[in-house]
Amino acid sequence: MGSSEFTWKLPDHPRLPKGRTVAVVVLDGWGEAEPDPYNCIHVADTPALDSLRKGAPDKWRLIKAHGTAVGLPTDDDMGNSEVGHNALGAGRIYAQGAKLVDLALASGKIYEGEGFKYIKECFENGTLHLIGLLSDGGVHSRLDQLQLLVKGAAEHGAKRIRVHILTDGRDVLDGSSVGFVETLENDLAKLREKGVDAHIASGGGRMYVTMDRYENDWNVVKRGWDAQVLGEAPYKFRSAVEAVKKLRAEPNANDQYLPPFVIVDENGKAVGPIVDGDAVVTFNFRADRMVMLAKALEYENFDKFDRVRFPKVHYAGMLQYDGELKLPSHYLVSPPEIERTSGEYLVHNGIRTFACSETVKFGHVTFFWNGNRSGYFNPELEEYVEIPSDTGIPFNVRPKMKAVEIAEKARDAILSRKFDQVRVNLPNGDMVGHTGDMEATIIGCKAADEAVKIILDAVEQVGGIYVVTADHGNAEDMVKRDKSGQPLVDKSGNIQILTSHTLRPVPIAIGGPGLAPGVRFRRDLAEAGLANVAATVINLHGFEAPSDYEPTLIEVV
Ligand SMILES: O=C(O)[C@H](O)COP(=O)(O)O
Ligand SMILES: [Mn+2]
Numbered sequence: 001m002g003s004s005e006f007t008w009k010l011p012d013h014p015r016l017p018k019g020r021t022v023a024v025v026v027l028d029g030w031g032e033a034e035p036d037p038y039n040c041i042h043v044a045d046t047p048a049l050d051s052l053r054k055g056a057p058d059k060w061r062l063i064k065a066h067g068t069a070v071g072l073p074t075d076d077d078m079g080n081s082e083v084g085h086n087a088l089g090a091g092r093i094y095a096q097g098a099k100l101v102d103l104a105l106a107s108g109k110i111y112e113g114e115g116f117k118y119i120k121e122c123f124e125n126g127t128l129h130l131i132g133l134l135s136d137g138g139v140h141s142r143l144d145q146l147q148l149l150v151k152g153a154a155e156h157g158a159k160r161i162r163v164h165i166l167t168d169g170r171d172v173l174d175g176s177s178v179g180f181v182e183t184l185e186n187d188l189a190k191l192r193e194k195g196v197d198a199h200i201a202s203g204g205g206r207m208y209v210t211m212d213r214y215e216n217d218w219n220v221v222k223r224g225w226d227a228q229v230l231g232e233a234p235y236k237f238r239s240a241v242e243a244v245k246k247l248r249a250e251p252n253a254n255d256q257y258l259p260p261f262v263i264v265d266e267n268g269k270a271v272g273p274i275v276d277g278d279a280v281v282t283f284n285f286r287a288d289r290m291v292m293l294a295k296a297l298e299y300e301n302f303d304k305f306d307r308v309r310f311p312k313v314h315y316a317g318m319l320q321y322d323g324e325l326k327l328p329s330h331y332l333v334s335p336p337e338i339e340r341t342s343g344e345y346l347v348h349n350g351i352r353t354f355a356c357s358e359t360v361k362f363g364h365v366t367f368f369w370n371g372n373r374s375g376y377f378n379p380e381l382e383e384y385v386e387i388p389s390d391t392g393i394p395f396n397v398r399p400k401m402k403a404v405e406i407a408e409k410a411r412d413a414i415l416s417r418k419f420d421q422v423r424v425n426l427p428n429g430d431m432v433g434h435t436g437d438m439e440a441t442i443i444g445c446k447a448a449d450e451a452v453k454i455i456l457d458a459v460e461q462v463g464g465i466y467v468v469t470a471d472h473g474n475a476e477d478m479v480k481r482d483k484s485g486q487p488l489v490d491k492s493g494n495i496q497i498l499t500s501h502t503l504r505p506v507p508i509a510i511g512g513p514g515l516a517p518g519v520r521f522r523r524d525l526a527e528a529g530l531a532n533v534a535a536t537v538i539n540l541h542g543f544e545a546p547s548d549y550e551p552t553l554i555e556v557v
């Protein structure tokens with residue numbers, strides 16, 4: 001689009017009126033699957049969602065939420081919140097972080113960029129530290145990318161490398177951490193044979209160490225800082241394989257919540273604290289769970305916890321994680337340039353927007369929705385409300401989470417008539433689904449359904465419109481399956497619980513008294529996905545969508 005003819009002004013929709021309150025509800029981790037005992041959404045009592053389903057095919061359908069439909073490298077990649085909300089909000093499919101990093105590594109361009117050059121300045125006298133999630137989940141990071149980066153960094157002059165690992169068990173099966181650590185150890189051993197001093201230096205489970213998000217609990221980042229930077233942790237081991245195996249053997253231990261540990265030498269000294277003159281790369285491509293560490297590594301003025309030492313390092317992210325804060329200022333791969341999102345268009349066209357979730361998903365309906373951009377486009381027209389999440393517990397302990405509180409805030413916003421769009425994320429299917437606790441997930445799904453009902457009732461009262469959808473699957477399938485779809489069992493005969501997202505499509509439903517007569521889902525978009533939702537919502541506000549957006553899902557007959 002040439003900049004001369006560019007305008008934020010959206011044309012009026014020829015058939016659809018303005019002035020209706022539109023509630024946009026994103027059920028996190030809520031996919032569509034066959035009825036089955038491992039389908040927690042099916043097992044749960046969900047009368048509100050069940051009644052929406054009856055609107056098929058005109059008012060209820062399925063849309064794609066994984067793989068290339070949301071900009072991931074392949075159709076074997078499950079959906080996730082970042083790419084899902086990016087697509088929902090931006091209305092177009094962008095090559096996402098995972099893919100951009102793949103391309104930069106494959107072409108070698110990663111080593112020619114400003115970010116790597118900056119890192120490389122420390123190779124002569126300092127250590128290269130790599131911090132991130134160690135798995136092949138492909139949601140926040142990928143093991144094969146780390147392997148290539150370690151090898152490539154050594155080829156480009158890194159003489160001393162320390163990897164600070166975070167074990168997964170959330171985007172991949174619990175227990176898989178051991179294999180990933182062994183793979184990395186093998187690679188590092190090969191590098192040592194070539195004279196590179198390369199070791200794993202510290203570790204911990206992703207949900208307990210480092211990878212908090214949206215400032216829910218800074219203690220998580222502090223535990224990581226102490227191990228990675230200060231070389232201090234409650235557990236010390238001579239090798240990471242031993243660390244992970246021993247810590248996993250503790251009662252109730254799992255990969256997601258392993259305590260922090262450091263690797264020590266024969267004298268008990270940590271092998272890899274981060275010190276002045278070192279280089280640090282956080283190798284996750286996904287933003288939300290790296291932003292807090294990025295702040296701790298980059299900000300001179302920082303009061304979230306006592307860093308004890310603030311080493312003068314050259315720090316780069318795999319990507320830039322926050323486009324508005326420009327954080328971090330150095331990065332190895334440029335992030336997707338997600339611009340002209342639906343949120344930005346709508347405020348330019350006078351749409352007053354309210355967005356709400358609880359802390360653990362707050363950035364999903366704001367930051368991710370707006371193309372990985374924090375803050376408001378126009379504070380006069382927007383209000384974002386965050387309900388504090390529970391901290392210090394896994395979410396199966398309180399599976400109802402803050403669903404009802406979120407819905408009540410949305411209800412009040414709708415009834416106030418001060419907003420044209422009221423947007424929420426209901427986290428239960430996802431956050432409880434990730435714990436692998438099916439009983440709790442069923443309770444969580446019921447709570448999310450109750451929240452939907454509260455919002456639909458408010459829409460009814462103001463003559464509004466609702467759009468109810470989801471960002472990717474999770475709670476609809478809680479078991480790992482073989483090719484024929486049968487649940488897999490492990491060596492001890494136990495069902496293998498699936499804590500991760502899925503490849504499933506998600507539902508979308510439209511309705512409400514404000515929906516103009518004759519509006520229905522088109523029949524010609526069988527392959528539609530999350531990116532088609534933005535144009536749909538823009539239409540429901542009474543505007544035509546920008547011409548380069550993915551087509552709207554609706555027609556007026
Ligand atoms: O970060 C997480 O919790 C998981 O890796 C992915 O879940 P999300 O994409 O739903 O946030
Ligand atoms: Mn999600």
Ligand SMILES: [Mn+2]
Binds near residue numbers: 081431434
């Ligand atoms: Mn999730």
